Amino acid sequence: MAQLDTKNRILNGAEQLFAREGFRNTSLRALTRLAEVNLAAVNYHFGSKDALLQAVIERRLLPLNEIRAKKIETVIEQARQRGTAPGADDLLRAFIEPTLEFRNSSPGADDFILLIGRSLSEPDATVRNCFLKLVLPAVHLLFAGLREALPQLSSAVLLTRLQFIIGTMSHVMSMGTLSPLNDPTFPQPLEQQALIDQLMKYALAGLEAPE
Amino acid sequence: MAQLDTKNRILNGAEQLFAREGFRNTSLRALTRLAEVNLAAVNYHFGSKDALLQAVIERRLLPLNEIRAKKIETVIEQARQRGTAPGADDLLRAFIEPTLEFRNSSPGADDFILLIGRSLSEPDATVRNCFLKLVLPAVHLLFAGLREALPQLSSAVLLTRLQFIIGTMSHVMSMGTLSPLNDPTFPQPLEQQALIDQLMKYALAGLEAPE
DNA sequence: GTCTATAGATTGATAGAC
């Protein structure tokens, strides 16, 4: 029991520091101090700092992928039963909404969203690949659904637009609801649900623009 | 003359390594080895690693900002002479096109675009602020122009959408023309000009979507 | 301006006592 406590305290501390300070910029000393565990505990429980990163990402991303996959598959399945193509808006929402709402799902989830929002533009290949490997299947599924929803778009253009959407999402995730342009002359940023609504409108309009 | 050569060799090497490996993950040893200068030369010519980063960013970003500012101001000025509001598409193009075309403007510029594409989601505040400080005036100018172009949008929504666009741009810049989803089952990514055209269409549609 | 040599601090990982 003390074992599980230690493991989880390390995972929680790592999630926070990896997200806020970066993976390479987080020392095991700073981490074990925050988690209030012994320095040697990280290597005892996880083997290495790299393996710890993988555990941090998997702990949250595997469940999130389950949720997204189930929602997307439901949209596709229901369309199939109606004998129509799935709606691009329903597909997009099935991918975007659970991701951004995940931020408020439990303590520390906001740090996790920050971490994966930063992962795609991470220079360190260890971090980037660890995240990409786990997220690709979900993107494949979404791409396949959108292919049916928007048959008028060429595959190359659809993929490009999906990339744009992923870029927008990454940015929103790595910025929180905060403005990166934190300047008093700018208006206040939107809060969570309004932000999701705006992102949906924005992404859908861009996705459905004539080619 | 040997002095200028050393300074520029350091700047070029730093640009490449900071972009590809990350700022904190680039050691002065690796940098001076690549640039074929002495280890002590960095501190002699720039004072510190942080100051070198600032020099790397300023060298390219100040000229790029000049170009963007001039283009945006021209769009606004011409609209004023016509007695109409500036077009959102012209304003967007004045900001997006020079930025992405900058990649092919000179050797090493592709690394610079990668570097600033990654800057916004950089966990290290030194890097992020160094970039933000220089890019904010250009964003302010664009925002002011769009405010006139799209008076039907509230300030908060317009700012949010502008953030989305910046997120999309960051993503495109940090991915190059390559697919982050580099998987043989995906179609080939678009090349440069087609990518810019698609980004323009996508961003404009999202920006002009009904609120 | 360029170099060698090194100070001084920090890192990930581990050996071995308990």
Next chain:
DNA sequence: GTCTATCAATCTATAGAC
């Protein structure tokens, strides 16, 4: 499982010869 102590490798920065 947890701890202390420490290794070996890294880092930025600088002093001082040339």
